[in-house]
Amino acid sequence: MFDEIQFEKIARLPKYVFAAVNDLKMGERHAGKDIIDLSMGNPDGDTPQHIVDKLIDSIKKSKTHRYSSSQGITKLRVAICDWYKRKYNVDLDPNTEAVVTMGSKEGFANLVQAITNRGDSAIVPDPCYPIHSQAFLLAGGNVHGIKLELNEDYTLNEDVFLANIEQVFRESTPAPKFVVVNFPNNPTTATVGLGFYKKLVDLAKKERFYIISDIAYAEIAFDGYKTPSILEIEGAKDVAVETYTLSKTYNMAGWRVGFVVGNPKLVSALKKIKSWLDYGMFTPIQVAATIALNGDQTCVREISDTYEKRRDALIESFGNAGWEIYKPRASMFVWAKIPEKFRDLGSLEFSKKLLLEANVAVSPGIGFGVYGDDSVRIALIENEKRIRQAAKNIKTFLKK
């Protein structure tokens, strides 16, 4: 019916690659197989008790049951700015430079919706967390994908990255308006030092673009690595916003709490579009999120330590099984080159094979971009025992 009526935005969105592995995974589970699921970045731990208790306290107060505030309650915006001051010594105005979002994915997508004119373009690394590019397509914009080149130690190859941006500017009319960065990176786990952001901010001022920096994995960092914030750079607020989430840091993925801070023009655009789209997150969740940021941070260390132990177990046991993988410095993933003898298969076929023959689910790199196709992303979301079991299965699989 109505074949002449086309939904162009939806048609422009590519098929969700991960669905292929997901469907296969569900099928195998239904058939009774014990699948070790290392595919999604969905934290498996409990939200710390003091945060849950605060939610329960707050929900008992009937005045919290009404519509909340779309930009976030004042106390939470103040807590966000205090967190930035404590962690990064960055000053932010809770009224003009911070907005609460229903998870950082929603915040990112609505921000892009608010600031993208039809035909505008953005530079987005490839591979990337899929919404980083798809949000621009949904908003009627275009994407210049630039290959994310890593050094041998899985730090970003800054020179190549910045040179790629400059090349896009030399070759594109109209010039792109936005550059997206995400370090620690999903899916590659790549990290950067503060010096990179200084160069990026300088370039943004020279070429006249806004930067959206996503630091979702800032607190999942190992071996003494400390994730920098772009807002630590003097004058960064002129050109940059940063997005963050409580999903990973506090095991609160289902709660949907994130925020966007920094450049007041971008923050105000996001606030305005959100004021039309939503009435804000349920107040008790915002109250509990305030406690998460303001309260004892021991739980953050514990959550990060859990991922670190799993990382160590995985690198060691997969290595013994014959699959050498680089040990990442941050995030809840490892980014693994497909073993040589299977590389020609590509990441989707390899992931399917791994699922069917080793009972291990991973995410195919192609789902994050064409340059991801020689790798798979393995999420550290099962305990050490299960990770070691996965390694055993893989050892048998590789020997076949």
Ligand SMILES: Cc1ncc(COP(=O)(O)O)c(C=O)c1O
């Ligand atoms: C880089 C990155 N940003 C944002 C998100 C989404 O986080 P949230 O749960 O806040 O929407 C994820 C989730 O996997 C992510 O990997």
